[in-house]
Amino acid sequence: MADDTPLLTSGQRRLVGFALSFAALVAIAILAWLIFLGLARFIGKFSDVIWPLAVAGIVALLLRPAVSVFERRLGIRRSMGVVLLYGLFLLVGAGFVFSLVPAIVSQILDFAAYLPSLWQRTLQWGDQNFPDWLAVARRYLDNPSVHALADSLAQQARDLASQLTPSLRTAGESIFGLAGFVASVAIIPVYLFFFLLTDEHPAARLPGQLTFLPPDYRDDVVFLVREFLDILVAFFRGQLLIGLIMGVLLAVGFSLAGLKFGLALGLVIGFLNIVPYLGTMLGLGVALPLALFQPGGGWGLLALCLGVFIAVQATEGWLLTPRIMGRRTGLHPVVIIIAVFFWGHALSGILGMVLAVPLTAFFVTTWRLVKRKYFGAPAA
Numbered sequence: 001m002a003d004d005t006p007l008l009t010s011g012q013r014r015l016v017g018f019a020l021s022f023a024a025l026v027a028i029a030i031l032a033w034l035i036f037l038g039l040a041r042f043i044g045k046f047s048d049v050i051w052p053l054a055v056a057g058i059v060a061l062l063l064r065p066a067v068s069v070f071e072r073r074l075g076i077r078r079s080m081g082v083v084l085l086y087g088l089f090l091l092v093g094a095g096f097v098f099s100l101v102p103a104i105v106s107q108i109l110d111f112a113a114y115l116p117s118l119w120q121r122t123l124q125w126g127d128q129n130f131p132d133w134l135a136v137a138r139r140y141l142d143n144p145s146v147h148a149l150a151d152s153l154a155q156q157a158r159d160l161a162s163q164l165t166p167s168l169r170t171a172g173e174s175i176f177g178l179a180g181f182v183a184s185v186a187i188i189p190v191y192l193f194f195f196l197l198t199d200e201h202p203a204a205r206l207p208g209q210l211t212f213l214p215p216d217y218r219d220d221v222v223f224l225v226r227e228f229l230d231i232l233v234a235f236f237r238g239q240l241l242i243g244l245i246m247g248v249l250l251a252v253g254f255s256l257a258g259l260k261f262g263l264a265l266g267l268v269i270g271f272l273n274i275v276p277y278l279g280t281m282l283g284l285g286v287a288l289p290l291a292l293f294q295p296g297g298g299w300g301l302l303a304l305c306l307g308v309f310i311a312v313q314a315t316e317g318w319l320l321t322p323r324i325m326g327r328r329t330g331l332h333p334v335v336i337i338i339a340v341f342f343w344g345h346a347l348s349g350i351l352g353m354v355l356a357v358p359l360t361a362f363f364v365t366t367w368r369l370v371k372r373k374y375f376g377a378p379a380a
Contacts, residue, residue, distance in 0.1 A: 044347065052185070056188045058232060060192055060196050061236075062240075067085055103264075104264045110261060111261040111265075118289070118293055223369070224369065236274075242273065243270045243274050243279070246273055249308075249311075249312045251266025251270075254287065258304075265286065269287075275340060278340070280309070288302055331360060331361060340353050342356070343356035344356065
């Protein structure tokens with residue numbers, strides 16, 4: 001008589017099933033991590049080739065509607081619309097160069113020349129107001145262990161700076177590197193011209209290239225690519241406009257408050273806010289000490305500049321971002337800050353910091369799709 005006793009009990013079967021499922025998830029996670037590392041290494045290796053294409057592609061996505069308007073309203077061919085757009089850009093750029101650039105460049109050069117004087121004023125102010133603290137600091141700084149730690153931190157800072165700006169660092173190493181960097185910048189308008197010649201969505205032909213995938217998977221891939229491109233356009237269009245408005249507001253506010261180099265600092269801080277919070281963090285570290293230690297400055301000027309920062313930041317958070325970008329990315333500010341540092345390190349450069357928000361929003365969208373479609377979770 002055959003023995004019908006099962007090999008495993010129900011509890012053992014559940015345990016084995018859980019172990020196999022867990023092993024499969026671990027294997028998938030390891031495979032995804034290896035793919036991610038490979039892509040990150042590939043982007044880092046060929047960043048000099050990729051970043052001009054990325055810049056031209058992003059700018060083309062932003063300018064496609066303008067070319068379509070020229071083509072439709074003026075009844076001209078698309079190539080002529082692109083040429084007209086280039087001509088308008090040259091006119092606006094020439095006006096900007098002749099009207100504002102000399103004053104901005106002059107203030108930037110004056111600020112660089114003023115830095116040693118600012119440092120000396122900072123030390124004198126510390127000697128006058130906190131002599132005991134400085135005496136303690138000098139005593140500890142004379143310790144060899146502290147010297148070694150300071151040298152180590154300085155080396156780490158230099159390494160971090162070299163990782164964040166590999167293209168500029170490489171370009172400065174030799175005349176060939178500089179020529180390569182200039183060539184990469186010069187090729188961007190050429191890429192952009194050909195990208196703008198097409199009037200169809202970049203993902204329009206994607207379904208025809210993915211016929212090897214089942215229809216459901218193909219639809220998911222096309223949806224995610226379209227979603228990523230839409231997030232990319234919304235983010236950069238919004239951040240450029242927000243950065244421009246913030247730069248003008250900061251420049252006007254600093255200049256009215258009496259801050260030296262207020263025009264240049266305000267516009268530069270606004271431009272740097274293309275990377276979320278970067279301009280604000282750097283601006284606080286530069287503008288506030290300058291307001292405190294510049295000739296004729298002091299706590300009153302520092303309070304005025306801090307008030308300008310708070311007012312502009314409140315305008316950006318409560319008015320500009322909700323109206324211009326809405327909740328297109330749907331990311332918490334803390335998540336954005338973490339994403340900027342993560343992608344900046346993962347992609348070994350400033351390109352990763354600039355693309356941090358669109359990439360993170362894309363992965364969040366992917367996770368929501370997978371969770372809703374394959375795990376039965378309700379839509380967020």
